[in-house]
Amino acid sequence: MVSAQTKQKVEKLIKEKPIFIASKSYCPYCAQTKKTIEALTKDAYIIELDEEADGSEIQEALAELTGQKTVPNVFIGGQHIGGNSDVQQLKSADQLEPKIKAAL
Secondary structure, eight states: OOOHHHHHHHHHHHHHOSEEEEEOTTOHHHHHHHHHHHTTOSOOEEEEGGGSTTHHHHHHHHHHHHSOOSSOEEEETTEEEESHHHHHHHHHTTOHHHHHHHHO
């Protein structure tokens, strides 16, 4: 069960950070997402869930909010983008950079 405090923390991050990525330091898909986004901006706010004391609860809160249980879990401009395949699909369609610029 996710505490109200953790859920509020996650909602605040999504709302206040133009680019928010929930990641895990050892995840290759997360690494690819971070590399793709960081090539366009250094303003991404990244949480490595495996390095946070409440990381598993944050991941659970994200799953409740989005229906996505996996990482990376990406938000741009408060909008849920999805995971690595979604980010790469936006990049291939030349839609990632405009979304990032609009959010910043």
